[in-house]
Amino acid sequence: MATTPSPVPVRKHFSMIRGFHLADVFTLGNAACGVGAVFLSMAFMASQSLAQFLWAAALAPAAFVFDVFDGRIARWRQTHSALGRELDSLADVISFGVAPAALAFAAGLDGGWDCVLLIYFVGCGVSRLARYNVTAEALSAGADKVKYFEGTPIPTSVVLVGVLAWAAWQGRIGDAVWGGAWVLGPWQLHPLTLLFALSGTLMISKTLRIPKF
DSSP, X not given: OOOOOOOOOOOOTTHHHHTOOHHHHHHHHXXXXXXXXXXXXXXXXXXXXXXXXXXXXXXXXXXXXXXHHHHHHHHHHTOOOHHHHHHHHHXXXXXXXXXXXXXXXXXXXXXHHHHHHHHHHHHHHHHHHHHHHHHHHHHHTTSSSOSEEESOOGGGGHHHHHHHHHHHHTTOSGGGOTTOOEEETTEEEOGGGHHHHHXXXXXXXXXXXXXXO
């Protein structure tokens, strides 16, 4: 007896976007803030307009607000998904990894060693998020959310952005950046960049456990 073949599902245009949940829209808002901060950092380097620098810095806490609400909305509406988790991590890489590094570079932390440490910072952020994605289920122990973070969460880089914003407000960026510059071998190092190296190191720590409330 011949069997009737199963109908091939019709794929509609923009079907992926139609599948987004409300929490995913907030996640995209997070990513948009990060991209905007990168653009404003580049614009500041061309114009040296303090307003553009401060607007770039202000987008970091805005991204943090979106990041907080997307998780709460997902739990409220019970719309957790693998796509949403990956989307959240990709947005966080932009807003709390790449954008702070771009702002630091624009602030004058642009020596050779500075670039190495800023790349290290972003790499640590990417590694931290990847580790979280593969261990979240184990850390949650069957609950709706994880009980603690291994290493500091990447949104803590908002503190670094706050330091840069305060320095800019005080006129202490560029040639007048806090801590000055050291010449180490062929390249310059601005000591302020060491804060980014410390932040990155804390993010990838396996022994540091931060309770999640």
